[in-house]
Amino acid sequence: MYPRANTLGLIIKDNHILLEQQEGKHSKGIGLYYRPIGGTIELGERSDEALIREFSEEIGVEVIIKRYITCLENIFRIDDNIGHEITQIYLVDFKDKSLYEKEHFTVLEGDKVTYAKWVSKEELLLGNKILYPNGLTDLLRNELS
Template sequence: MHPRANTLGLVIKDNYILLEEKEGRHSKGIGYYYRPIGGTIELGERSDEALLREFNEEMGVEVMIVRYITCLENIFRIDDHIGHEITQIYEVDFKDKSLYEKEHFTVVEGDKVTYAKWVSKEEVVSGNKILYPNGLTDLLRLPSLLV
């Protein structure tokens, strides 16, 4: 098994971040957890291109890159399986500004359907919501990240 290269986009509205809500087994237990929209970078694809593609494929929306934030390396264990992700993190904006008024978004990944919603930064940094990848919560604690 090799590390997986992926890319995630932070869509920010006031003090809220658009996060996909998932339920199941994760590295901190079982239950609900959250992650930004994004996915795997395909061979020969740049991370910013992959991010635009993922938003279109998973949510049917167009976004534009605002800025590159950082790269996170996430090594985790779920049961006896070790996962390793190298994740490029971007801030993105919806091209269609009316999308900021929506409360929920349908996220389709193959035959799996989940939902994304606006989650307050405070819920995440306080630990009330479990956020992946590991290290992203620490980034959100930086006062300059959500300016």
């Protein structure tokens, strides 16, 4: 198995971040966890292009990339399986500003349906909600304050 290259976009509104809510087994246990919208970078695709594609495919919206933030390397274990992601993180905006008024978005990924909603940065920083990838909470605390 090799590291997976992926890209994630942070959309921020009034100290809230749009995050996909998922449920299941993760590296810290079983239950709810949150992750920004994004996904795998395909061979020959730039990370910013992949991010625009992922927002379109997963929640059906157009985004504008404001700026590149950083790269996070996330090595984790779930049961006996090791995972390794190299993630490009971007700050993005909705192209259609009226989308900031929506409370939640349906996320479609293949046959899987989940939801994205606005989660307060404070809940994440206090550890009340589990955020992936590892290192993203520290990034929110130090870089996006």
